[in-house]
Amino acid sequence: MKKILQDLSFEQLKTVVLELGAKPFRAKQLAEGLAKGKKISQTNVDASLKQELLKEYEDEPVKVEKIFRSVDGTEKYLFRLADGNIIEGVFMQYKYGNTQCVSTQVGCRMGCKFCASTLGGLVRNLTSGEILSQVTVINAMHQRGSVRGVTNIVLMGSGEPLDNFKEVTGFLKNVTAAEGLNISARNISLSTCGIAPKIYELADLGIPVNLTISLHQTTDEGRRRTMPIANKYTIAEILKACDYYFQKTGRRYIFEYSLIDGENADAAHAAELIALLKGRPCHVNLIRLNEVKERTLKAASSAMAYKFAAALNGGGISATVRRSMGGDIGGACGQLRAGYLKAED
Numbered sequence: 001m002k003k004i005l006q007d008l009s010f011e012q013l014k015t016v017v018l019e020l021g022a023k024p025f026r027a028k029q030l031a032e033g034l035a036k037g038k039k040i041s042q043t044n045v046d047a048s049l050k051q052e053l054l055k056e057y058e059d060e061p062v063k064v065e066k067i068f069r070s071v072d073g074t075e076k077y078l079f080r081l082a083d084g085n086i087i088e089g090v091f092m093q094y095k096y097g098n099t100q101c102v103s104t105q106v107g108c109r110m111g112c113k114f115c116a117s118t119l120g121g122l123v124r125n126l127t128s129g130e131i132l133s134q135v136t137v138i139n140a141m142h143q144r145g146s147v148r149g150v151t152n153i154v155l156m157g158s159g160e161p162l163d164n165f166k167e168v169t170g171f172l173k174n175v176t177a178a179e180g181l182n183i184s185a186r187n188i189s190l191s192t193c194g195i196a197p198k199i200y201e202l203a204d205l206g207i208p209v210n211l212t213i214s215l216h217q218t219t220d221e222g223r224r225r226t227m228p229i230a231n232k233y234t235i236a237e238i239l240k241a242c243d244y245y246f247q248k249t250g251r252r253y254i255f256e257y258s259l260i261d262g263e264n265a266d267a268a269h270a271a272e273l274i275a276l277l278k279g280r281p282c283h284v285n286l287i288r289l290n291e292v293k294e295r296t297l298k299a300a301s302s303a304m305a306y307k308f309a310a311a312l313n314g315g316g317i318s319a320t321v322r323r324s325m326g327g328d329i330g331g332a333c334g335q336l337r338a339g340y341l342k343a344e345d
């Protein structure tokens, strides 16, 4: 595989352009083109610079392979990487803006029992430019005049962002940069299964993204049943890291809690969750489990989800049930890629 130009910061891009003997303004031209989701060959730089760049760099590191469109405006994507790997993404349209969900790894090694992304293990980390290109490509498809196509980004596709810390933080730097897409950190959410030490590092980075923790259980024992990472870090360690994150960034943090019938969704669990989170600057996002056919876990009903939310609210915890989107196009949480890979066999 050739190198990926989108991995570079603007400063690094400038150095490359100057080393190839081109004028400094070409770097700006190139950066503008790439931010618009163009291939190197489609940017406005002169032919000789393009030719030199293409000797070393991929023209199109992330290609849209397939689009699935829902009646509610949600779109699910399969992207093909330069080495042939497939990743997936989702684009959701809301009244207040459009959110794109990006992948950070091909596959995942965290092994959560309810998740499809981890079924085949980790294939490889994505580079920062491969994460960024998912956004620039989809942003370009939805841009309307000066109105951005993508306003919000969630790192909730396949992969564990904090298990690919260097590339993910490189992506955060470049996507928030003025010469790049210039998306505010406030509009970016990073979701983690709870790699506590990396949460401290993220807090110290100076890019105050919204921190989302996949909690899903109220006790360490319960968590160990469904999330292997719980053998490494306890809920107490994660909460301590969240406190540090809040201290450093002033941003309230969010817990994801996927409701699984017979596992974590009854009144006793709601009471435990209230006791655990009381007084914390947090919000709880409740989602009904998306059933994965390779797994046996069952989703809680919609009625159970609303009852659970009401119990949390009654106990002084801010909580909402996340609306499921794109139900008609299926393939939630890593299932699109899994299904596609199977069909390709």
Ligand code: SAH
Residues within 6 Å of the ligand: 112, 114, 115, 116, 155, 156, 157, 158, 159, 160, 161, 191, 192, 193, 194, 212, 213, 214, 256, 258, 287, 288, 289, 290, 291, 292, 333
């Ligand atoms: N690795 C990161 C981000 C990826 S997944 C993390 O663990 O947070 C984004 C969210 O979807 C996580 O909260 C994850 O636990 C959840 N998730 C995964 N599979 C799911 C499923 N089948 N149903 C509901 N939520 C799921």
